[in-house]
Amino acid sequence: MQQLSGVPFEPWLLAKIQGARHILLSTHVGPDADGLGAQLAFVRAARATGRTALVVNEDPLPKRYAWLDPDGDIGHFDRDAAQLQDADFGLLFDTHEVDRAGRPARALRARGVDVWVVDHHAVKPELDLQGCVATEFSSSGELVYQLLRSLGWPIDAIAARALYAAMSFDTGSFRFLRNQSQTLRVAADLLDTGFDANPVQEALFASRTRDETLLLGRLLARMQFAGGDRIAWAAVDSSIGDGLTLENDAIGETIPQFVGIDGVLIAMQLKPGRAPGEWKLSLRSKAAVKIGAVARHFGGGGHEHAAGATLQGDKDALAAQVLAMLEQALVDQLG
Numbered sequence: 223m224q225q226l227s228g229v230p231f232e233p234w235l236l237a238k239i240q241g242a243r244h245i246l247l248s249t250h251v252g253p254d255a256d257g258l259g260a261q262l263a264f265v266r267a268a269r270a271t272g273r274t275a276l277v278v279n280e281d282p283l284p285k286r287y288a289w290l291d292p293d294g295d296i297g298h299f300d301r302d303a304a305q306l307q308d309a310d311f312g313l314l315f316d317t318h319e320v321d322r323a324g325r326p327a328r329a330l331r332a333r334g335v336d337v338w339v340v341d342h343h344a345v346k347p348e349l350d351l352q353g354c355v356a357t358e359f360s361s362s363g364e365l366v367y368q369l370l371r372s373l374g375w376p377i378d379a380i381a382a383r384a385l386y387a388a389m390s391f392d393t394g395s396f397r398f399l400r401n402q403s404q405t406l407r408v409a410a411d412l413l414d415t416g417f418d419a420n421p422v423q424e425a426l427f428a429s430r431t432r433d434e435t436l437l438l439g440r441l442l443a444r445m446q447f448a449g450g451d452r453i454a455w456a457a458v459d460s461s462i463g464d465g466l467t468l469e470n471d472a473i474g475e476t477i478p479q480f481v482g483i484d485g486v487l488i489a490m491q492l493k494p495g496r497a498p499g500e501w502k503l504s505l506r507s508k509a510a511v512k513i514g515a516v517a518r519h520f521g522g523g524g525h526e527h528a529a530g531a532t533l534q535g536d537k538d539a540l541a542a543q544v545l546a547m548l549e550q551a552l553v554d555q556l557g
């Protein structure tokens with residue numbers, strides 16, 4: 223049975239967090255600046271109140287986010303599984319799917335420890351969840367800001383920088399605001415703690431590596447158009463990265479270049495998943511079209527304008543199937 227709070231947070235949610243002594247945080251596989259920034263801020267704040275708070279994610283901290291974590295607080299399962307031992311409460315940030323969080327959340331549940339969620343993605347109704355899911359929030363960073371304020375826990379300059387990075391990442395440098403002015407007020411409050419926002423913006427948005435840039439060139443060369451040039455797409459196997467040194471989901475980082483084309487309303491990428499025969503579908507759309515339902519049709523999720531799914535089968539057949547659905551979505555929504 224789901225028990226989910228919105229914001230303002232229900233007293234039972236705040237009491238549950240206040241009552242925990244050893245909190246273990248985790249986020250989705252392929253961690254991003256939103257989930258990681260939210261984790262770092264929460265960990266610092268929890269420790270300042272005398273609690274033990276640790277982060278153990280499925281995946282290691284990506285190198286490009288090392289600057290976010292000056293004290294080395296972000297752990298990962300293969301190195302830090304022993305840290306799970308003392309946890310009396312687990313919190314999943316930036317996802318509400320235990321399957322997307324990998325082994326840390328599963329290990330806690332297997333021990334009978336409660337694992338609750340703090341997320342801003344549209345929730346899957348069939349899942350048994352407790353915690354907070356608030357889709358009106360720009361980012362998990364903004365949601366965790368509100369959570370820390372409601373708990374009365376402190377946000378120092380390092381935590382504020384992490385939350386600011388989380389918000390900036392998920393809003394594409396404060397462009398995708400869901401028309402909530404509150405997002406900018408939170409960012410302003412965070413900036414007032416005194417950190418320098420310029421290096422944050424550069425690290426997030428002006429830091430593409432040489433090999434990532436070469437990958438982008440290869441992807442743009444493979445890009446095709448469909449739906450009367452309103453869909454830009456590419457379906458690639460792992461050879462796209464041959465000879466390049468790339469981190470997890472370097473392909474996914476290029477999707478804004480697809481949807482950023484004038485006249486294109488939907489971007490679609492199909493790329494190798496983690497297991498053999500598995501493909502990762504990524505979808506983005508401009509405001510005029512929603513693509514969340516297409517991702518959900520394939521068992522995935524996300525937002526209405528940024529969503530994804532994991533597929534099994536033949537790459538080209540899957541791409542054709544997805545494209546047919548996207549073209550239908552254009553007809554259904556735009557006529």
Ligand SMILES: [Mn+2]
Nearest residue numbers: 256316362392
């Ligand atoms: Mn997020």
